[in-house]
Every structure is written in C-alpha cells, then in structure tokens.
Amino acid sequence: MTLVETIDLEKGYRVGDMVVPVLKGIDLCIEEGEFVALMGPSGCGKSSLMNILGCLDRPTGGSVILKGENLCTLSDGELARIRRDQIGFIFQSFNLIGRMSNLRNVELPMILQERPPNARRIRARELLEAVGLGHRLEYSPVNLSGGERQRVAIARALANDPMIILADEPTGNLDEKSTCEIMDIMKKLNDDGRTILMVTHDLEMTRYCSRMIQMRDGRVVQEGI
C-alpha cells in the first residue's frame, strides 16, 4: 500500500526578487514497510523534500499525498496534528530537551496528544528499555553519549506509534560504533514493519535499506534496490 506519494513536487525560495528553485518536479512513491535511503550531494534538495514530507513546510507546486490525504490543503494546525500523530522525526543533532529527563523527552509527543499520564509513562519506559536505556530513565540527555542520545530520540520518534519515520542523517554526528548500534535499531524497526525514510551521505548505510533514491539538483536521478 502506498503511504506517501509526491506528484510533480516543486519548492522554490524567494531570495530578493528572484525565486530560486530547489525541488524541480519530484515524483516519488513510498510503500508501507519500506526502508528508503535518500542520498545526494549537499544542496540537492534532500532537506527541503524531508521538510515537506514531514509537514514542516509547504510545497510551492505539485502535491503530497499522505495515506490518501493531500497535505497542501491543510491548515497549520492540522499539519501540526499530523506531525504529532503520524510522523516520527529523528534528527542529526538529536534535538532533545536538556532541561527534561530522558523519560520526559520520550513522553513529550504523548503529552501533546493528551494521553493519560500513567499510560504514557509506561509506554515511554518500555520504549527506552527497548533501545537499551532502561537504566537511564531519570537522567538528562545532556549526560549521555551521542549514541545514547540518538537512542532516546528514536524512542521519542516511536512514542506516537507513527506511520512513517523521517530520519535526517541520524548517524551524521556519531562515531562508528554508535552508528552501527543506531543502524541496527533502525533495521530492527523496519523488520518489525516500520516505514522509514532516511537521508544519508554514507553509501555504506544503504546496505541496511530496501531501496535507494539518488537526488541531484532538485531532481530524482536514480532509483534502485
């Protein structure tokens, strides 16, 4: 079943009087259960595409269809709700909130969903235990290593049981050992049926993936297994 589909997707940024095109007509299809690697040189439009797919930004042309719903017609509030309920983000720089404990960080999406405190605490604990951080629940992410922080971030991304996980260079800031750990977790998630779209520079990472999309200069240039 098709989860995400883009049709002739365009995005341009206004710089002074000129509009600089970044995405120049992207047709893309991601099926349920896929693990897709999105590759390409810097400035090719990977991040812009991820932002639009993640409902953080709107396209200037074409359309994005998420599970049959056209995102271009939704209001800001409705987009926020889709981010809250359907999408899990994993960022390169983790983006955890240092003032909160790991448990709280993982609870945050569920707090936004207004889930009852007990239920969300139990789920956050389970998720952290699943990524091997059951002994670090009350720690602040500030006191963790990079690999551990990314594991907290993965737990957070899973908190709302998302339809798709968008990972923007999740191993970009990590050493080799942590990279392997994180990728193993991602692979396991995919084996459990999660759909993942991952931006990466590292060709090495593609061996975990089921499909690879190459972008260059705002266009998809190559798709392959």
Place this chain on the structure above:
Amino acid sequence: MRPIDILEYVLLSFKSDRRRAFMSSLGIIIGVVSIVAMLSVSEGLYSGVNERFGDMEMDLINVRPGSNMGPGPGERPSFAPEEPAELDDRDVKIIENIVGVKAVYPLKSASALLSFRGDNASVRVMGITPSHHEDLKVVIDRGRFLVDSDYKAAVVSYEIAQNFFRMDISPGNRIRLYLSEEGRYMDFKVAGILKEDEDPNYAPDDCIFITHKALEELLGRDEYKYSSISIRAEDASQVEATADDVDEGLARIHRDEAYTVEPTTTRFESLLEVLNMIKYALAGIGSISLIVGAIGISNVMMLTVKERTHEIGTMKAIGATAWDIRILYLLDAGMLGLVSSLIGIILGALVSGVVGSIARIPQEVTFSSALSGLLFGVLITTIAGIYPANKAAMLDPIEALRAE
C-alpha cells in the same frame, strides 16, 4: 496539552533557570509591594481618621460668622466683601423656634492667661450655657460639670490640670484668669476636671469651660458675641434640611452679612473624600512601578524565547501547535506574576507595618488591597507575556531548528 502538563512544563522552566525567574520577578515584586504598602498605609490613614471622628455626633449643625469659602467657580468675586455676621441671643432665639431643632448651644471662645499658684499658662476659655451642655459629650473625671447657677466656677481639661503646672489642679482649687490685653482678671473655683482624651470635639484639649455670664464679665459687657452656635437637630437623618431652615431663618436678620451654617458631617465627609483621592493617587504611583516591572518581564521573556528557539522548534516539529506554545509562554508569565505578587503582598504587608509604626499611622492590610495587588500583578505580567508568547508561537519550525 493538558493544563497539568502545561503547569509542569512552566515549573520545570522556573526550576531549570532560577536566576532568570528571580530577576524577572523582582520588578513585579517591587511593584506589588508598593501598591500594597501604599494602599494599606492610606487605608490605615482613612480608617484612623474615621475612627477618630466616628463618634462624632451626626445630628449637629454648626453656625459660624464669616463665609466658608471664596466665590465658587464661575462666580464673580463680590466687590464689597460681606461683613461677618455677629451672632448673639437674637440668633439663638430664632434658631430655637425653628422646627426640627432640638437644642441650641451658643459658644464663645477667647484666649486668656491662666494663673495657678504663681505659674502662668495661656489657655482657651470657652463660654457655655451649662444646662444646654448636659447632653453634649462631656465626661468628668473628678468633681462635677458646671450648672446654670454657677458664676465663678470653671471646669478644666485634663491636659491643663495634669501637665500645665508644677502642681496638678484639683477640684476646689482657686485659679485666676487674665485677659492679657486689658489687664482684667477674675478668680474662679475649679468645679471639675475632664476625663483624659475625652475632650468634646468642638473644644481644644487646652481649654477651660466657664459660664457665658462669667466670660461676659471677664471680656467686658458691651461686645459679647458668640463665636459659634451649635445646634442639635431632632432627627439626624434630616440634619441637612434643618440646616437649610436655620440658614433661611438667619437670613432675615443678617441680610448683608456672611455666616455659615454647616452640618458637622459635611466637613468630615469632604475630609474622607480627600483621603480617598490620596489613596488612589498613591496606588497609581505604585502601579507605575508595576508597569516598569512588566516591561522587565517582557524583556526577560524575549530573551528566553530567543534562548529556547531550538527547543521551541523541536516541540513544534514533534507536533506542538502554535496554541500549545503560546499557552506555555503566557502561563510562564502568568505564573511568574502570581508567585511574585504573592511574595509582593507579604513584603508589602511588612513594609506598611514598618512605615506605619515609624510614621505613627494606623495601618492595616485589607483583603481588598491584597486582592488588588494580586490582580494587578497577574494581569499586568500576563499582558507583558503576550508579545513574547506570540513571538514564540509564530516561530517557523525549520528556522527554529536551524538556530543554535
């Protein structure tokens, strides 16, 4: 987000940055302290005055020679200022016959020198009609009050009896009154001493009561005019109407002369009015410092939003709506306002206690002054939070995530 979670987030941000919370609340604390202190000090002033005059008799009317004030707004000043009216027994007769008047007490006051066992002191002598004074508030400590048949008898205030001379004056003592400018004098026997702090409000605390007959003789017979006439109305609620009737009655014999008829409550009420104005003026000054405090909060919150841009971006990325963020930061300001107002009220009570005891003003922190401090504090800080909260809510998540 649930209210309890919002609250938890806000408390967490206070806890994680105590210095920020303290610095931004300082302005509000000072503002609330000044509002509460100023309100309670002036409230104390108000109730102190009220207490002092509260036992004032509401059915009294005062008639004085001379006009009360200059020309009113829009009135031309008169070219021939009216002579002050001379009040005498004719006036007393007229007033006694007016319907609604219960009793009339003409008063004459004069200054004189009191001599007692070789010491002299200047005092105020009040000439009265003793039988008329029975129902005026005069509380005797020792001896008795004057009666109509008294001639050379005097009643002395507590202040004079205890503090003016080396020896205390007691009933039965002899005293001598000199009229300084004319060298005339008269001897009196002390009939009674007034009770301490129980001086009637129409007489100063250094006064001696004697009969009109005696005062008339002391002053010289030809020019005996009353300094004022006190009137007791039959019905305290009709005191204004009775005063108008008295005014009309006196107009017949004092055609071109100035005199004032005034219920004693009028002056008291205008005094309370002035005190009320002072109270709100002081509270207004207090609110200015509160507004300055609010600007401080606004500034600190702007900084906080800037510092937390990345965090706000993260929250938005994982699904917080603009409203979620707005409520978080509005409540941040509101909570700061609430906590600092509460601290301000406590400190304000302390400050007004200290000010009150130094200035010897009775003071009390009333519920209403505490409540207005609280309301103003919370309201103004929340208003101060609107702009920063909006700024946070409107952040573009992509830009915010890029910020470091």
